[in-house]
Amino acid sequence: MFDYYNLEPLLMWIHRTMCGIMPEWLAFTIEGIAVGIFIMVMYAVLAIILIYMERKVCAAFQCRIGPDRVGGRGGLLQVPADVIKILTKEIIFLKNSDKFLYALAPFLVIMASILTFSCLPWNKGGEILHMNIGIFFVLAASSIGVLGILLAGWSSNSKYTLIGAVRSGAMIISYELSIGISVLTMVILCGTMDIQEIVAYQENGWNIFKGHLPAVMAFIIYLIAGNAEANRAPFDLAEAEQELTAGYHTEYSGMHFGFFYLAEYLNLFITAGIAVTLFLGGWMPLHIAGLEGFNAVMDYIPGVIWFVGKTFFVVFLLMWIRWTFPRLRIDQVLILEWKYLMPLSLLVLIIMTVMKVFGLVF
């Protein structure tokens, strides 16, 4: 139908041309490095955009203006200036701490984040890591991040960081269950774990419409659990400022702290991106049955714009939650997960299976 934005022929053409002028292994290596650099650059650029957005959204919710001095009236250069500042800061190593683990922890967090980031479906033929278990790999890779948080908390050799790390560990391990089960619900609906095929399944209607009741419930559960997974308010007790200074990254400085900060914002984006992939059609345009002209116009908008647009919409939803609700206590957080969210998501899973078997979904 709308194949003019398919990236695959272009990429295959580049690969063939490169293989023509150099041996295949060299072509693979150069392509790998190019894609790696592309991921890093996208990662940094998106982080800057997200931080700016967070500050503006936060300001709007608190009836403030937000950054407005650096770089014109919008304060557009505020975040790049912050980035340059943090790059020049000294990285402090603590006495009597385990220096190896202390230095390793931020990289574990950012590695998990980048691995999941490269699984997002940007466009038709535009997925970087493509395998037929895609969505399962995303869940698996994101579970490494919690290790970085635990190690950071322990190796900083401080009470604040240790308490922050243990809290966040307990929370993330619990909420991974709900995320996993709600993802599984959508895998049952689509009948595949391949991310591109999940998106392709939604060609004639997004999953949230196709799966109606259970899909909407799974979407809400996913958003709540995803918010917890990204360590954001109302689940930000890993770094509850009033109690723990800054939680598990209290003792970090310079770019090591920057990595945690980056990963936090990109995890927000990844959570939203996976939500868009599973529920809101990925890079598929919005179609309304019966309006042929409208559908044709929507088809002319490239998939990458649809994907990024929808993702930023979900990011806005998550920021809305963050700046509206007060922080929960650790026992309330765990009760919410184990007594309400997890049984509910299991129930949704069963409902979805029954509906799929009896053909009650579209």
Added chain:
Amino acid sequence: MFSLFEIAFYVVALCIIVFSVLAVTTNSILRSATYLLFVLLGTGGIYAILGYTFLSAVQLMVYAGGIIVLYVFSILLTRSSGTMKYKIRRGKMISVLLTTLVGMALVMFILATNGFALNIIPQGVELPVEKIGKALIGTEKYQFVLPFEVMSVLLLACMIGAIMIARKRK
């Protein structure tokens, strides 16, 4: 000339060997757990090289994201003396070395006599999940529904046992 898959395999294999040695020789218990994490990541990498991405993701999820997190968690919650410096007696040392050598010889012997895995698995081709799923819950020949279900009963028994031990007695 090596192919890309071979180079990747040797790099990952070297990482596994180095980190497994480090995991048992280091003094700090948490570092040991971290090195073990790298060993398990490497194993996951080898599965991925073989095209068995499902098992690779399971390895990441269960071992790296589950077991190691559990280890680290329990280390954080218990009070461990930072360093573990034990004096190993000479007799013990010799027996350890002997056992290692015998084990290595056995593995080498099996590897040398059975030329398996080299020609059976197509390199770099992904194994479809449907095949794995059907093999796990099918009732025909080479399908394993009974072991699968028995395993789940075993896991359930483990969970009930853990709850029985952990709950407060009144």
